Amino acid sequence: MQIHPIEAWDLLDALARGSDAVLGGYGSPWRQPRHALGLLLGREEPPTEDADRWAWMRNPLPPAAEGPDYSALRRALRLSDADLMATGGSFDRLRPPDRARVRRLFPRFLEQSNPFIRHIVLRTREYLETTIDPESGEPFLKPVEVRLHGERDEDAIALPPFLEDAYHLAEAFCGLLAERANAGFFRTLLLRRVGSTIEAGRRTVEKLLTEWATLDEDEDDEDTLSQLRTLTSAERALLQRFLKALRQTRNATPNTGSCVRCYSSRAGASSAASSSASISIRSSGSPTSSPRRSPRKRSAFTRALGVPGSCTKVSSPLPRVS
Numbered sequence: 001m002q003i004h005p006i007e008a009w010d011l012l013d014a015l016a017r018g019s020d021a022v023l024g025g026y027g028s029p030w031r032q033p034r035h036a037l038g039l040l041l042g043r044e045e046p047p048t049e050d051a052d053r054w055a056w057m058r059n060p061l062p063p064a065a066e067g068p069d070y071s072a073l074r075r076a077l078r079l080s081d082a083d084l085m086a087t088g089g090s091f092d093r094l095r096p097p098d099r100a101r102v103r104r105l106f107p108r109f110l111e112q113s114n115p116f117i118r119h120i121v122l123r124t125r126e127y128l129e130t131t132i133d134p135e136s137g138e139p140f141l142k143p144v145e146v147r148l149h150g151e152r153d154e155d156a157i158a159l160p161p162f163l164e165d166a167y168h169l170a171e172a173f174c175g176l177l178a179e180r181a182n183a184g185f186f187r188t189l190l191l192r193r194v195g196s197t198i199e200a201g202r203r204t205v206e207k208l209l210t211e212w213a214t215l216d217e218d219e220d221d222e223d224t225l226s227q228l229r230t231l232t233s234a235e236r237a238l239l240q241r242f243l244k245a246l247r248q249t250r251n252a253t254p255n256t257g258s259c260v261r262c263y264s265s266r267a268g269a270s271s272a273a274s275s276s277a278s279i280s281i282r283s284s285g286s287p288t289s290s291p292r293r294s295p296r297k298r299s300a301f302t303r304a305l306g307v308p309g310s311c312t313k314v315s316s317p318l319p320r321v322s
Contacts, residue, residue, distance in 0.1 A: 005041065009033040012119055020084045023115055024059035027088070030115050040116060046106070050099050051091050053106040058086035062113045069105045070113075073098060157258055163194070166201065166245040170194055173238040198246055205243045209236065 013031075016022035023030040030036050038044035039056070047053050063081045064071035074080070076098045077090050094102070111117075128141035159167060174187040194201030208231070231239070 005037050006033060008116060008120060009037060012115060015119065021060055022119055025085055028059040028085075029056055030059075040110065040114060046110070050103050054086075054091045054094075054102050057102065057106065057109055058090060060084050060115065061086050062109070062118065066113050066118075069101055072101065162245065162248070163198070166242055167191065167194055169238055169242040169245060170201075173235060173242065176232070176235050176238065194246070202243065202246045205239055205246070209239055209243065 170190040
């Protein structure tokens with residue numbers, strides 16, 4: 001699971017294809033993601049009737065190994081572990097002590113024995129990268145070293161004046177918006193996108209000005225959006241100034257240069273390593289210069305950024321990107 005709990009349900013649903021042991025069989029409430037996730041995440045109130053509690057517990061019914069209570073319930077219904085679920089009318093066959101057991105057990109079932117807990121195993125990246133698989137003798141996940149650029153204050157990319165002005169206009173708009181609604185959502189939206197690329201900032205502002213209904217459907221903060229069906233004249237004026245500032249610039253986005261330098265330094269280091277290796281493996285004679293080759297073709301990456309062909313070859317050392 002990466003972002004949303006529904007991803008966990010999707011994985012269980014895939015695992016449950018052809019097996020009722022995961023989410024239960026036909027009619028199981030665990031096969032209804034909205035209700036299942038709502039119950040587990042506290043968005044829906046737990047059932048108060050014992051028969052309704054039993055409906056969540058019985059399909060699928062945890063095996064006897066889950067605890068003595070489940071073992072007792074299975075014995076009462078004469079179910080073996082091969083029986084993945086109890087029938088719909090099984091609650092009527094439970095005696096009062098067993099019904100009381102269902103009532104007492106249900107909160108613990110939700111916390112410890114629901115299908116999500118029973119079939120999802122937590123494995124952190126550290127565990128996967130450091131634990132050796134006994135079959136292969138290698139880590140379960142091959143470590144991937146990542147060097148990040150921009151984690152330190154001194155690595156921050158300064159905004160050029162034209163983009164800084166637009167940034168301040170976005171902040172002013174959010175300040176006006178905060179006077180009548182929660183503006184934290186829009187502040188994050190605008191400032192992150194204008195700091196990403198000029199095009200992303202421009203498209204976001206155009207949506208706010210002309211496609212408000214579309215933005216309402218696309219974004220997730222429904223409580224905030226419900227208060228902002230229209231813009232005030234002052235808010236609209238600021239957004240129009242913001243959009244004008246973005247449209248007037250013809251310069252490249254400031255992080256473009258950083259991307260090119262990072263890419264070029266990696267390409268230069270890789271090229272130097274390859275040349276060194278080709279010389280060291282010569283079996284006889286002295287190293288000689290390689291035949292002249294035609295200029296390298298520009299990569300799709302540099303073409304997309306509009307970088308001149310001469311920039312694809314590094315002729316002078318560049319600072320190391322950490």
